[in-house]
Amino acid sequence: MKILILTDRFYPDIGGIEMNSEILANYLYDSGCEIKIMTWSKSSSKNEFPYTIVREPNKIRMFKEHKWADLVFENNPCLKLSWPLILFRKPHLIALHTWIQRLDGKISIQDKVKNIWLKKAKAVIAVSKALRNGTFEEALVIENSYKEDLFKRIPEIPKIKDFVFLGRLVSDKGADMAIELIARLKENDSSLGRATFKNLTIIGDGPEMNVLKDVVKTTHLEDNVFFEGALSGEELVKKLNEHKYILIPSRWKEPFGIVALEGIACGCLPIVSNEGGLPEAIGNTGIVFERNNFESLYNNVQDLLKNPLMEKILRSYFKSHLEEHTSKQVSEKYLKIIESIVNSYERN
Numbered sequence: 001m002k003i004l005i006l007t008d009r010f011y012p013d014i015g016g017i018e019m020n021s022e023i024l025a026n027y028l029y030d031s032g033c034e035i036k037i038m039t040w041s042k043s044s045s046k047n048e049f050p051y052t053i054v055r056e057p058n059k060i061r062m063f064k065e066h067k068w069a070d071l072v073f074e075n076n077p078c079l080k081l082s083w084p085l086i087l088f089r090k091p092h093l094i095a096l097h098t099w100i101q102r103l104d105g106k107i108s109i110q111d112k113v114k115n116i117w118l119k120k121a122k123a124v125i126a127v128s129k130a131l132r133n134g135t136f137e138e139a140l141v142i143e144n145s146y147k148e149d150l151f152k153r154i155p156e157i158p159k160i161k162d163f164v165f166l167g168r169l170v171s172d173k174g175a176d177m178a179i180e181l182i183a184r185l186k187e188n189d190s191s192l193g194r195a196t197f198k199n200l201t202i203i204g205d206g207p208e209m210n211v212l213k214d215v216v217k218t219t220h221l222e223d224n225v226f227f228e229g230a231l232s233g234e235e236l237v238k239k240l241n242e243h244k245y246i247l248i249p250s251r252w253k254e255p256f257g258i259v260a261l262e263g264i265a266c267g268c269l270p271i272v273s274n275e276g277g278l279p280e281a282i283g284n285t286g287i288v289f290e291r292n293n294f295e296s297l298y299n300n301v302q303d304l305l306k307n308p309l310m311e312k313i314l315r316s317y318f319k320s321h322l323e324e325h326t327s328k329q330v331s332e333k334y335l336k337i338i339e340s341i342v343n344s345y346e347r348n
Contacts (some may be wrong), residue, residue, distance in 0.1 A: 001033045001034065001070050001071070001339075001342055002031075002034040002036075002068060002069050002070040002071075003028055003033050003035055003036075003048070003069060003070065003071050003072075003073055003338065004036050004037075004038060004065050004066065004068065004069035004072045004073065004155045005021060005024070005025055005036070005038070005075060006037075006038050006039075006072065006073065006074045006075065006078050006081040006082050007021040007038075007039050007075040007076070007078065008039065008040055008041075008076070008078045008080075008081070009039060009040065009041050009212055010022070010037055010039040010041045010053065010233070011044065011049075011240045011308055012040070012041070012044040012046070012225075013041045013095070014232065015098050015311065016097065016144070016256075016258045017075060017076050017147060017286070018041075019147065019258070020036065020075060020095075020097070020144060020145070020258075020346065021075045021212070023147065023327045023330075023331060024073075024075070024240050024334055025037055025049070025051060025143055026049075026203075027327060027328065027331035027332075027334075028331070028334075028335060028338075029050060029051050030246055031335060033207050034051075034052040035052075036051060036052045036053075036054060036065055036068070036069070037049075037051065037052070037053050037054065037294065038057055038062070038065055038079075039053065039054070040053040040055070040056055040079055040080075040081075041055060042055060042056065043055050048302070049067065053068070055075070057081075057168075060080065061237065062084050063087075066084040066085060066087075066090065066189075067088060068086050068101065069090060070089055070090075070342055071090065071091045071092070071093060071203075071338055071341060071342050071345075072085055072091070072092050072093070073092045073093045073095070073338070074092065074093070074121075075092075075095050075097070075117070076095060076096065076097045076098065076260050077094060077096070077100070079110075079113065079114065079117060080242045080348065082117075085120075086288045088122060091122050091340060091341045091344075091345045092120065092121045092122055093121060093124075093337065093338060094117075094118060094121045094123075094124045094125070095124075095125045095126075095127070095142075095334075096118075096124060096125065096126045096131055096135055096136060096139060096255075097127055097131075097144075097255060097256070098131070098255045099131065099134060099253070099255060099311060100114045100115055100118075100136075100309070102168070102235060102253070103110035104139035112347075115136070116187075118165050120135050120339045122345075123140060123337055123341060123346075124136050124138065124139040124140070125139060125140050125141070125142050125326065125334070125337070126139035126140070126141050127140075127141075127143055127148070127255060127256045128143060128255060128256045128277030128280045128281070129141050129280060129340065130275070130276050130277045130278070130279075131256070131276075131277055132255070134253075141282060142333045142334065142338065143256065143281070143324075143325060143329060143330070144157065144256050144258050144261070144281075144325065144330065145261075145325050145326060145327045145329065145330035145331065146258055146261040146262050146265060146322075146325055146326075147262075147325075147327065148265065148322070148326050148327060150234075150237060151237055151240075151261070151265035151266055152231070152266065153241065153266060153267045154237070154238065154241045154266075155243060155264070156293075157238060157241040157294055158242075159241070159242060159244050159263030159267060160242060160245065161201060161242045161243045161244070162198045162199050162200065162244055162245060163178065163181070163182070163198065163199070163200045163201070163243065163245050163246075163247050164200070164201045164202075164203060164239070164240060164242075164243040164245070164246050164247070164263070164268060165178045165200065165201070165202045165203065165204070165246075165247045165248075165249075165261060166203045166204060166236075166240070166246065166259050166262075167203075167204050167214060167248070167250075167261065168204055168205070168206040169202070169204050169205060169207065169208040169209045169212060170207060170208055171208060171230050171251065172250065172252035173250055173251070173252070174205075174217050174248075174249035174250050174251050174273070174292075175202055175204075175208065175212055175249075176211075176212060176215060177202075177249040177294055177297060178200055178202070178247045178249055179200065179202075179215055179216060179219070179221065179225055179284050179299060179340075180294055181200075181247070181249075181297060181301060182197075182198055182200045182221060182224050182225055183219050183221060185197065185298075186198065186199045186221070186224060186297050187288075188302075197224055198224070199224050199225070199226070199244075200224065200225045200226070200247075201225075201226050201228055201239065201243065202227050202228065203228045203229075203230070203231050203236065203239060204230055204278045205229055205230040212227075213227065217266070223263075224230065235348075237266060237274070240262065240263060240266035240267075240268055241266045241267060242269050243266075243267065244268065245269050245270075245271055245304075246259070246260070246263030246264075246270050246271070247267070247271050247329055248260055248263075248270060248271065248272040248273070249271075249272075249273055249297055250272070250276070250278065250288075250291070251273070251292045252276070253275045253276030253277075253291070254273075254276040254277055254278045254281075255276060255277050255291075256276075256277035256278075256280065256281050257272065257276075257277060257278045257281035257282075258281070259284050260272060260278060260281040260286075261281060261325050264282070264285050264286075264321065264322060265322055268317075269286050269287075269304075269311060269314055269315060270282045270284065270285060270286035270287075271286055271287050271288075271289070271291070271297070271301060271304070272286060272287075272288055272289075273288065273289060273290070274288040274290055274291055275291045278325055282321075283317065283321045283324075284314065284317040284321065285314055285315070285317045285318055285321050286314060287300050287301075287304055287314070288300070288305075289301075299304060302346050312316075318319055
């Protein structure tokens with residue numbers, strides 16, 4: 001079975017869709033499928049994949065690869081790569097990873113075209129129920145996987161630090177709320193005469209970095225909040241393993257939240273906002289608070305810190321939740337749908 005995977009970005013670019021494309025392509029290749037990936041991402045210095053990566057294709061190459069494929073899999077709508085399907089009668093599968101709308105909720109002409117395009121596919125997969133319900137109600141739901149061979153608990157690393165924030169430093173991700181939480185916890189401890197205060201590690205980079213550092217300085221939290229910059233690979237895993245809790249206070253409705261799975265895998269109990277796909281991403285393993293409501297965040301964290309039994313119960317769900325999101329478990333579900341579509345096409 002020849003499968004052409006379309007993804008706007010791929011390795012060496014880093015992101016959730018890029019990772020998802022790599023995980024699925026590797027599994028399908030190992031399962032005996034012929035795989036080609038078409039992307040706009042430029043080449044890296046080395047080729048680490050056993051299948052063909054078609055980068056920055058021209059129109060002739062696009063036609064050639066679409067003609068070659070038994071099935072075209074669009075990993076998130078990418079019309080600039082998938083439009084040749086108009087001319088080829090090929091089975092077409094689309095995976096939805098994010099909302100089809102602008103950040104302010106408005107629907108552009110491009111969004112309307114994408115919604116029409118979804119209806120042309122043989123099947124659509126959404127990575128969360130929230131995304132399905134808010135974007136394309138006919139979609140099947142397959143939640144995302146994570147790299148379980150990389151993100152795991154390292155027992156020899158003690159969890160001596162409290163909170164970690166992992167994400168791009170933009171206002172929608174809510175890193176400022178994480179800093180405000182530490183300030184409030186410190187203020188509360190001071191009023192009770194405690195000498196030790198909670199700490200926060202911020203992992204990531206982005207345009208809000210200097211603003212956040214200024215907030216830390218003006219609120220005198222230099223001994224409580226630490227900026228690590230962008231980390232990846234083993235360095236990131238080791239840093240996550242040092243922490244007890246991962247804060248994901250997104251103001252934006254996250255479609256899913258792979259970062260939550262990565263944190264859980266490293267032994268961090270997740271604390272997430274309650275809309276979008278984040279509650280689905282954590283299942284029964286963590287706590288949720290009202291999105292964009294600091295008091296809700298603070299009160300829920302306080303309840304958690306005061307209740308070690310609650311934390312123990314939440315952590316007891318880590319193993320079973322992660323088992324449902326391994327790359328093998330999730331990729332198998334994709335493969336079954338792909339086989340069903342291709343077999344149905346061949347019979348007709």
